[in-house]
Structures are given as C-alpha cells and as structure tokens.
Amino acid sequence: MEGLKHGIQDARKKYTLLTTFDVRNAFNTASWGLILRRLREKDISTYLTNLIASYLSERKVGMARLNRELTAGFPQESVLGPTLWNVLYDNVFELEFPAGVQICGYADDLAIIANADRKEEVELNANEAMSMISVRMMENGLKLAPEKTEALMANIRISWNLRLEGTQIAVKRKLKTVSIAATQVISGTPPIDLLAEKRKLMFQKRSGYENSGKARKRTIQKWQEEWDSHVDTAQWTKRLIPNISQWITCKFRNTNYFFMQALTGHESFTAYTHQISKTVNDRCRYCGDTDTLEHTLFSCIRCEVRRGAAKVYLGKDTDTHV
C-alpha cells in the first residue's frame, strides 16, 4: 500500500491510472518444476536447490481410490510457501516497463501505476505494461483473470480503453478499502504490537503474566481500549462489534462474502451502485426506501421477521449492533 501511495503521490503528471491484477488460482498453480528452474537461474547453491527439490518430490494427494502426484501449489500460511512464490514471481518485477509505469506487488497481488501528461500515452503505456505482465505470467505457468482486473483513475474522470488479453478492463472512480483496525477485529487477530507485548511479558520472569491465559486476557483488554478510542475509521464496524471479547468467542463468527459486506460497510446496495452510475436509482426493491446497508440491517421490511427472531434469540434489541 505504501508503494502504491508513493507511486500516486510522486506522479506530477496530469493523468494517473492504477490497475490491479488478479492471478487465477495463484498459489495452487505455482509450478514446482518452474520454481526449481528459477532457483538454478538465480545461482542458488546446488545444495539448497536439491534440498528444495527433495522437499517437493514424491508428494501425493489421495481421496478414496484416487491417488495423484502433486506438481504445483503451496498450502497458504506454509513457512516456505511465500519465499518459493517470490522466487517464481520475481521476474515480473524485473520487466522493463514503458516510461511512467511503476509496478508494485504483495504476495499474489499486483498493481501498476501509469502516469503521463497525455491520456493517450497513459492508455498506450498501461496497455503495453499489461500485455508484458500477461506474457511473463504465462512464462511462469500462471494465468491472469482479466475479468477480475480493475483500474482506478486517480485524478480525473474520463473514459478509458484498457484491454487485457482481449477483455475490456473496468475503470472505477473509487477504491474502497477497509481499515486495518476493522479487519483485525473482524478476523479476531490482535494488533501485532499487542501480540509482541504479550510474548514479552510471558517471557519475562516475575512479570505476573507468565500464564498465557492471563496474558491473553490483558491483550484483549488493551485491544478493546484501542478499539474504543478509535475515532477516524471503522466506525460502522465498531457500531456492529462494540465488544471484541464477545465477538471473538461468538460461535456464529463465520465470515462469508455477504457477512463481510455487512461488517465492513462495503455494501453493493443501490444507494452506492447508483452513486457510481451502476443502477438507475437508489431505491430498495423491497420497500422503496433509500437502499443502504443500515436500511437493510435495521429497518427494511424484508428482514423484519429475521430481526424479530434475532431479538427473541438474543433476548435484547438489535437496533444498534449485532
């Protein structure tokens, strides 16, 4: 994100276009054969390359009577996975893009920023960079998903002609992001500084927190204090989840696509889709009121019965939070 911010801020040109790419099924399709080839190309010692070759060999996946040999992919959260992914992916960042195009990446997420004083130049450079990335991806045994690739115009509203592998790329006017504090609470992951502090206290003799249960309680208490004092962003999430401890121990805490929309406020309700010119009006199709997330959760007649059931189940009102 910092790289992207700098790329956009540094742009002293009239037009700036940010394009984000999606790699199809990225981590599952990373070819082990290609990774080993890249390690050899990078002159990594034979000893280490052989060690990794051994680690990746004779791996099988079985189900019922089916038994297949694995040749690609990494389990997410594996220790070696991100490093081997970087080995495979690194050459994308070595591409020599047209002037004014910068690349930025994290794990399988990839973005380019194209800057120029003329619209045609931005369009031409962005299209060329996309085509270069597409070819390099294929060389890496990976495929881009053009339908999930999006562009964002940073400073001016005009129409663009961007194509990736023949598919027209959608250009948006707004990029919605979720605050870090909100994602941490939703996922139940305490901020890293609090986790580090917890480990430190547990490690220090006579801190009084050698017991992990006690240390955890302290971490959650501190986290709650931070959450309570958070005033800039994440107010919607905070309204729905005022109490972290209750939330992280809640048995209904499964986060699917729609639930995430509700918790983050990243709604696709018509009040928003109308604002970005995707729908003709901002009305709720069930009752005719302005269709927002707040409307759907707390007042639309469509969810009246469910709200009633939740109230009975919880033994309290659900007008303000979940």
Ligand SMILES: [Zn+2]
């Ligand atoms: Zn409604």
